Structures are given as C-alpha cells and as structure tokens.
Amino acid sequence: MEFYLAAVLQGLCFCGIAAGIYISMKIFNIPDITTDGSYTLGAVVTAIMLSHEISWYFILPVVLLAGALAGSITGFIHTKLKISALLSGILVMTALYSVNLKLMGRSNLPSLNYIGLFSGSSLIPSSTGGSLTILVAFIVILGLIIGYVLITDFGLAMRATGNSESMIRALGINSDRMKIIGLAMANALTAVSGFLMAQLQGFTDINMGIGIVIVGLGSVIIGDTAIRRFHITLVWLSLLLVFSGAVIFQLVLAFTLSIGVDPNLLKLVTAVFVLLIVALTQLSFKRND
Structure with missing residues (x-):
C-alpha cells in the first residue's frame, strides 16, 4: 500500500x-521540450535556497520566475528568431543543463535535512499522510488559479491564439506575445513540479529531468482522452482530468514495478506505455469517425 501511496504522491x-x-501542447499546439530543463531548474533553485535556510513560501515565487524565464526564452527564440518550436525547446533545454550544473556546483544536492513544504506543522504532522494532505491542498489551489486564468479574457485570448492565430491577429492581439507568455506560464508550472519533487524525495539530481516530458505528455494524453470521449468543455473539469492523468500514469508505472519489471527498464516501459496510449487513442477516435 505504501508503494502505491508513494506513486500517488x-x-x-x-x-x-x-x-x-x-x-503548451493543447492550447498553443507547441511541442515544448524545455520541460526537461525547467523541471530540473525548479528543483535546483529549491535545493539551493533550502540549503540557505530560506522558507519555502519565499522559494516558490523564485521558482516560478525561473521557470517563466526559461519558457519566455524559448518563446522568444521561436517567435522572434523564427526557429521551430521543437528546436527552440531543445536549444534552451540543452543550455539549462549547464546552467543547472553551474548553479548546483555538483551533480547531486541533498535537501532532506532542511525545513520545507513537507516538514510538518502543529496541524499537519510530517508523515506520508501529512505529505498527501499538503500536496492535495497545494494542487487544488494551483488548479483553481490556473482555471481562473484560463476563463478570464486573457485566458480566452490564449486559447484563441492556439485555435486560430490569423483570427487573433485580425482582432489586434499580438500572437507572438501570447505565445511567449503561454510558454512562460507552462514552464513556470513545470518548475513548480521540480519544487515539489525536490522536497518530497529529499534531493536534486542533475539528470532528474531527462525524459520527464514523456511523463507529462502521457498524463495529458490520459486526461485528454477522457475530455474528448465525454466532450468536456469546462476548464475546471478538464484540468481535474489532466491532474488525474498524472496520478494514473504513476500508478500504472508503480504496478509495472510491483509485478517484477526491472527498474532499469522503467524509461523503456514509460515510452512504450505512452506509445500505446497515443496509438490506441488515435485508433479509437478514427474508428468513431
């Protein structure tokens, strides 16, 4: 049971x-590979600031800013230098590897012995159950904020940019600026995952972000399958399904390990699992058409 609870966390x-x-993928139709670097960047910033005994609520804004900066650089390269979104993300991701390594000063940085988000309080004890309670509350607040942003006029302009860039330009909205802001938001959220994971697992590793975009993509595909299947249009419910997809994805991987699959093959299993999700989803919807 503890094994699956860890997967939920x-x-x-x-x-x-x-x-x-x-x-980035569903609203702006941009394949952003910056994710691998910005996730590690969030964890690196968190570990460094924790080691200087800075409280997590001061660390979080810095993590958001660092992730947003990484995403905005990708957006700038893509929109202003006219380089494809995929290559732009790869370039920034590659550069971030060196940046993260330079910031850390070594390949691994522990953060277990410092007071952080999961250290507990008088109301919520420091335990697995306490961590679950804290994480659920944190994700609920995060989901409410994202959902609110997406239903504002600004959020509608973001979604319209992804649906029809020519139309949004005709309305006098700068689509390049919207893409830069959108990628900044996307990578700020990705950095938050690094912020959480660095404190949950108690250390930050320079290679922890390798292939993490596949995990996020698999999570989105699981959620998007339900969204398309049930024709869901509510932003709040869509976000809930995407978040649920992230948990389901980890539970599937946990089940895979529990039946005796070699942990060294976990990346391979992850890639195959995402491939199966994508293939079955495409075949299913084509058959329905």
Whole structure:
C-alpha cells in the first residue's frame, strides 16, 4: 500500500508538468521540450535556497520566475528568431543543463535535512499522510488559479491564439506575445513540479529531468482522452482530468514495478506505455469517425 501511496504522491508532484504541457501542447499546439530543463531548474533553485535556510513560501515565487524565464526564452527564440518550436525547446533545454550544473556546483544536492513544504506543522504532522494532505491542498489551489486564468479574457485570448492565430491577429492581439507568455506560464508550472519533487524525495539530481516530458505528455494524453470521449468543455473539469492523468500514469508505472519489471527498464516501459496510449487513442477516435 505504501508503494502505491508513494506513486500517488509523485503523480501529484507531476501535476504541474501536466498542466504546463496541457498549456503548451493543447492550447498553443507547441511541442515544448524545455520541460526537461525547467523541471530540473525548479528543483535546483529549491535545493539551493533550502540549503540557505530560506522558507519555502519565499522559494516558490523564485521558482516560478525561473521557470517563466526559461519558457519566455524559448518563446522568444521561436517567435522572434523564427526557429521551430521543437528546436527552440531543445536549444534552451540543452543550455539549462549547464546552467543547472553551474548553479548546483555538483551533480547531486541533498535537501532532506532542511525545513520545507513537507516538514510538518502543529496541524499537519510530517508523515506520508501529512505529505498527501499538503500536496492535495497545494494542487487544488494551483488548479483553481490556473482555471481562473484560463476563463478570464486573457485566458480566452490564449486559447484563441492556439485555435486560430490569423483570427487573433485580425482582432489586434499580438500572437507572438501570447505565445511567449503561454510558454512562460507552462514552464513556470513545470518548475513548480521540480519544487515539489525536490522536497518530497529529499534531493536534486542533475539528470532528474531527462525524459520527464514523456511523463507529462502521457498524463495529458490520459486526461485528454477522457475530455474528448465525454466532450468536456469546462476548464475546471478538464484540468481535474489532466491532474488525474498524472496520478494514473504513476500508478500504472508503480504496478509495472510491483509485478517484477526491472527498474532499469522503467524509461523503456514509460515510452512504450505512452506509445500505446497515443496509438490506441488515435485508433479509437478514427474508428468513431
């Protein structure tokens, strides 16, 4: 039971990545690979600031700003330098590896012995159950904020940019600026996942972000399958399904390990699982058409 509870905790930590990829892929139709670097960046900033005994509520805004900066650089390269979104993300992701390594000063940085989000309080004890309560509350607040932003006029302009860029330009809205802001938001949310994971697992590793975009993509695909299947249009419910997809994804991986699959093959299993989700989803909807 503890094994699956740990998977749920990881899934909740990855909700930020799922939300970020939902914004970049589903709203703006941009394949953003910056995710691998901005996730690690969030964890690195968190570990460094915790080591200087800075409280987590001061760390969170800095993490958001760092992730937003990474995303905005990708957006700038894509929109202003006219480089494809995929290559822009790869370039920034590659650069972030060196940035993260330079900031850390070494390949691994512990954060277990410092007071953070999961250290407990008089109301919520420091335990697995306490961590679950804190994470659920954190993700609910995060989801409410994202949902509110997406239903404002600004959020509608973001969604319209992804649906029809020519139309949004005709209305006098700068689509390039919207893309930069959108990618900044997406990577800020991704960095939040790094912020949470660094404190949950108690350390930050320079390679922790490798392949993490696949986890987020799988989470979004699971949620998007339900959204399309049941024709859901409510933003709040869509976000809930995307967040649920992140948890389900981790539970599937936990089940895979529990039946005896070699942990060294976990990345391979993850890739195959996402491939199956995408293939079955496409075949299913084509058959319905």
